[in-house]
């Protein structure tokens with residue numbers, strides 16, 4: 262029997278056909294529009310890139326969301342050259358010289374995606390406005406200058422290496438001669454304790470207690486900020502990245518409570534108990550309009566300093582020890598240099614002496630920062646209303662330029678055999694340290710103001726740690742000197758990592774564990 266077709270069925274079929282034709286016309290029309298636009302008006306038509314980049318940057322942004330942007334950028338630049346189109350108004354660049362040119366002046370500001378990316382305020386890091394940034398760098402930069410950091414060495418040592426030694430000695434005693442520790446947790450605890458001391462004059466006691474919830478809040482806050490930059494819609498829907506947003510909320514509440522506590526102390530006129538720390542600098546700072554910073558501006562700035570100052574340095578120290586354990590000859594040379602220059606174990610090695618007497622060790626730190634820059638991924642900038650002429654070609658006005666940090670540190674025109682871990686590249690004649698063109702801390706006008714603190718922390722921790730303790734791989738360690746990575750020219754296989762603003766080490770709970778005992 263032939264089924265009967267009623268008027269409703271005909272209406273339904275007609276409606277469906279209309280709907281399909283609408284989409285066919287819509288998509289077809291869009292493609293025709295794009296093709297016509299591409300041939301006639303597209304300012305980036307001359308820049309090579311994947312086909313989809315004419316229409317969208319979605320595949321690129323998806324790679325950023327997945328944390329895989331370093332590997333993906335490397336693939337794109339190997340395939341298409343030093344400037345690659347990655348979206349209708351977006352390019353990626355990887356040449357050291359080009360990256361430093363863009364970073365050198367306020368002419369090429371941070372792209373709009375940065376704005377209010379961490380809290381709902383403009384702050385030193387997320388502002389795109391040069392005048393505001395200069396003002397904040399003046400107000401907050403003072404406690405981070407070389408002189409201030411050298412003045413704070415005693416405090417940094419007390420909260421840093423001294424706590425670390427206490428903790429290791431205790432654990433080694435309990436463990437009958439050795440202990441197993443997680444390097445990343447230990448170093449992040451240490452940097453968190455130091456930044457808390459410099460910021461509020463307090464400590465999280467994270468080293469002593471083997472961690473603190475703040476470490477998780479920091480990780481979540483950085484991740485959710487980066488996700489919001491890549492995928493701004495996520496900021497309007499509380500359910501998206503809910504767990505991370507909760508971590509950020511806790512972080513903000515914590516900072517708020519510290520600011521309140523300090524205000525209370527000031528009101529109670531207990532001025533003698535108030536330290537001249539970073540929080541105090543924020544409370545005393547005055548904006549251009551002559552007014553003090555609002556509560557939310559202060560919270561925003563303190564949040565930035567804690568976020569920027571904890572993960573990055575902890576991650577760098579973890580990678581450094583990872584390199585030492587994978588390159589035993591380098592490690593032997595480091596230990597030999599430290600023991601030779603500082604034989605008296607009862608005297609703590611200080612920052613200035615370490616910098617002066619340990620050129621090889623310093624070179625290993627620089628090489629670690631080159632290969633694995635802790636604030637990783639890409640730095641988005643605007644090409645300005647004039648556009649910019651780069652060594653690889655011209656980038657037209659109003660284009661977002663993604664600067665690949667790793668690209669700048671691996672550029673073959675600056676670094677010979679970039680995949681190889683070769684600390685010697687930072688040593689000149691008679692072992693003198695060379696200044697080279699690292700972009701690990703960015704460079705130019707928006708470069709990292711925390712650099713002095715980073716070097717103070719690393720140079721007071723690593724030489725003392727390495728002189729006093731044996732650090733060994735566990736017998737079941739996944740990463741070993743003889744486990745080779747063919748994609749790195751047969752160099753040892755390194756930790757797998759992801760980029761979410763900072764370089765997150767995959768499976769760090771397991772892979773960062775090492776055995777520590779006293780060095781005889």
Ligand code: HEM
Nearest residue numbers: 385386569570573574577635636701702703707709711715
């Ligand atoms: C190894 C450790 C560190 C690395 C590799 C690092 C790297 C960087 C990089 C690449 C930038 C530029 C980011 C961008 O343009 O998007 C930056 C900015 C910044 N860093 Fe660091 N950083 C480190 C540690 C610190 C520390 C310890 C602090 C402070 C306590 C700090 C405070 C800042 C601030 C406030 C900015 C924003 C500056 C501005 O935009 O004017 N950083 N850092």
